[in-house]
Amino acid sequence: MTALIEVTRWNGATIRTVDIDGRLARLLKPETLAHVRRTAELARQLAEAHGVDPDQAELTALLHRVASVYNDRQIMALAEYYEIRSDPTETRVPRLLQGKVGAEILKNEWGIRDSELLDAVRHYISGAVRMAPLEKILFVADKLEPERDKVYGDLDPVRALAMTDLDAAVTRLSVWRRAELPAASWRVDGMFTSQNELSEFARATWPS
Ligand SMILES: [Fe+2]
Helix, strand or coil: CCCCCCCCCCCCCCCCHHHHHHHHHHHCCHHHHHHHHHHHHHHHHHHHHHCCCHHHHHHHHHHCCHHHHCCHHHHHHHHHHCCCCCCHHHHHCHHHHHHHHHHHHHHHCCCCCCHHHHHHHHCCCCCCCCCCHHHHHHHHHHHHCHHHHHHHCCCHHHHHHHHHCHHHHHHHHHHHHHHHHHHHCCCCCCCCCCHHHHHHHHHHCCCC
16 A cells, blocks of 8 residues: 555664654655654654653654655545544545544554554644643644744744643644634635634644
8 A cells, every 4th residue: 555664563662763764754755854853853842841751752743744645535545444534624625634544554554552642643733622742742843843934923932832831832823723814814705604614724724
């Protein structure tokens, strides 16, 4: 199905991130590789600030885009293969399934068994109702890595917040997303017709 690197054993300590980095370098597009490296650096800083294993956080961030090599049709096929349930928004915007599909790829094709890592990858785009610290770190780091300022303006205040209060940063990003989008991305008719529609659009256009 895919030529992803085979990793047969995983215990969190025996595979160095430098090995993963080399493998990712052969797999990912250069811009995606640069993004996961920036995200990994920030994830590491956030982990150190919040008592999470920095190596685990770095590795999780490095691996969060393994499904980016697939197009929409392939993502949907993989979702079906792995029996991933997709909601209507994900069906309409298959890119949103990158996290869920990526987690299955890491588990089934890379042999990764770290459930915290897999959950963080699974939920990194849209978040989840209850998120473990590592999930919050990847969710936040993915959206606050340095290059995001080019699109979203000055994110330093949210970065500072994330260093002291991870939950507040998650909330701030979600609220900010809904508040900013109508002005930044006007629809043709200029208005969102409902909060649900706005929420869906906000989710569908999260960067990955
Ligand atoms: Fe990302």
